[in-house]
Amino acid sequence: MRLVPMLLAAAVAAATFPAPARDAAADATPAGAETRIPDAAMALAGQLRDTALASSLAWDITESLTTEIGPRLAGSEADARAVEWAKAKFAELGFDRVWTEPVTFPKWVRRSERADVLGPHAQPLALTALGGSPGGTVEGEIVRFADLAALEAAPAGSLAGKIAFVDYRMERARDGSGYGPGSRVRSRGPSEAIRAGAIGFVMRSAGTDSHRNPHTGITRFDEGLEPVPSAALAVPDADQLARLLARGPVQLRLALDCGWDGEYTSQNVIGEMTGSSLPDDVVLIGAHLDSWDLGTGAVDDAAGIGITMAAAVHVAALERRPARSIRVVAFANEEQGLHGGYAYADAHAADIARHQIVAESDFGAGRIYAFNTSASAHAEAAEARIAEALAPLGIERSDAGGPGPDLIPITRKGAAWAWLGQDGTDYFDLHHTPDDTLDKIDPDALAQNAAAYAVFAWLAAEAEGDFGSAQVATAASD
Incomplete structure (x- = not known):
């Protein structure tokens, strides 16, 4: 509002x-x-x-x-x-x-953020909380979606206990026209993940670089939905997570300390x-x-x-x-x-x-x-x-x-x-x-x-x- x-x-x-x-x-x-x-x-x-x-x-x-x-x-x-x-x-x-x-x-505040792949390939991932995200720590299996439309098509309950990952790659353009689709993942993705039952949401950053610098930005949660921790991965870390998923199931711990404060x-x-x-x-x-x-x-x-x-x-x-x-x-x-x-x-x-x-x-x-x-x-x-x-x-x-x-x-x-x-x-x-x-x-x-x-x-x-x-x-x- x-x-x-x-x-x-x-x-x-x-x-x-x-x-x-x-x-x-x-x-x-x-x-x-x-x-x-x-x-x-x-x-x-x-x-x-x-x-x-x-x-x-x-x-x-x-x-x-x-x-x-x-x-x-x-x-x-x-x-x-x-x-x-x-x-x-x-x-x-x-x-x-x-x-x-x-x-x-x-007023929204950010205090700390961390993500870790668990299990045999354990390693940290560079990410940042999206503005408007609640805090909290969640652990669950990652489910990858190529774009927002694929996540929107996920059946209700299909992501119960899991963390959604939208791996959409933003296109570079002189006039910035690639930002529209990328920013929609950020603004709409968390709500769509919640509708499918997800306990958390991560996305490939809405950015065109290849550096280990995650891109933050505001997100929204539709009325009536209970917000979940939501974050953006640096582009190389999104690539890393996709490669890990190609080898088999991946468990992720997402820990965010942030949220609204009056x-x-x-x-x-x-x-x-x-x-x-x-x-x-x-x-x-x-x-x-x-x-x-x-x-x-x-x-x-x-x-x-x-x-x-x-x-x-x-x-x-x-x-x-x-x-x-x-x-x-x-x-x-x-x-x-x-x-x-x-x-x-x-x-x-x-x-x-x-x-x-x-x-x-x-x-x-x-x-x-x-x-x-x-x-x-x-x-x-x-x-x-x-x-x-x-x-x-x-x-x-x-x-x-x-x-x-x-x-x-x-x-x-x-x-x-x-x-x-x-x-x-x-x-x-x-x-x-x-x-x-x-x-x-x-x-x-x-x-x-x-x-x-x-x-x-x-x-x-x-x-x-x-x-x-x-x-x-x-x-x-x-």
Whole structure:
């Protein structure tokens, strides 16, 4: 169940940058008129692009977060320190307004985890508890399934006293499309195992590496089912277990010390560079502040924090401010259920039309290669001009893409989204593993990302007209 807290925004004023006077009427367009990007804005886009490419600011921010805070599991002591870090960093970088909005969610803790093959081939296996798993120690015979569909077909009671093992191998893809089937094993597998009578669940990690680093991530248990210990094996250890099973029956002991521990309130941390003539309208860019606890959350998602904070600073450093404000949101607890995204969308439901367009960086630090938006037809020319300004960065206009995870709730309420597609070929080698550390990030690629987000945010904020954001009715479950 998703918890929706009562949201109270506490605004903290920081230093205000001077902005030249500008006629707001000049930025507005009649309803139904074509949205356009002024030539004057395009003229500054090249300067902005070059400045951002030459800057180390995105790297400096990312280094600061991963070094000074480290892993940031939602609800942990480090989560609270990350919130304070973000507030201080926004202020240090000169954002005009900095504030927080509360996000309440169930707290999950990890203490220890171990798996051992028993019997004549006794040996330990490298694995990690899935987020949301209960603790407990179980022993039983392993039953292997090639994929989720095979487990779903297991008859009720057929796994009584046994441990299910789903051995699905995730496919590598530039756009990360292989993650859908892999993550469904993680989210659906435990419940299907329980329906068949299993006392535990293990899976080949949803990842594309061949290192002994298991991939964690959140799982779910369907209502009415008694949760069982559930974990992910490192890819080489899944291979090892499969080879052992080819030799005959395997007994496994799975011992997890983890579980839910009450409720916690974290914060969405928000920084804003004030627009010159339409300050109440915003271009929102952001990333999530939390991470899993195995690495230092560098590619997922400190890089996104560095990219979007730096992009806003680069825009604010231009000779004049854009018409609209640039808002950067460091979302709370994306990893365990988009809690920060839901909280933000609920808190700002009445202001959807004020959100010119929204974009999130949450796919690592690979170079951006594609751009697309959900903009209405009347903004097609504006989208094309943004794509034109992004092209020198090696970015092509595309028909693919979608909103970042934390932005799904607000786009369901009617906000227009933009997608700046990062090369994720290697992303799932690191995703949710101990190997997600700063040294895996290419500083030049990070600067290219910051340049792309800066150009996009600047031109969207300067557009004469809108991209189609408008409040729509949504189901109560949203």
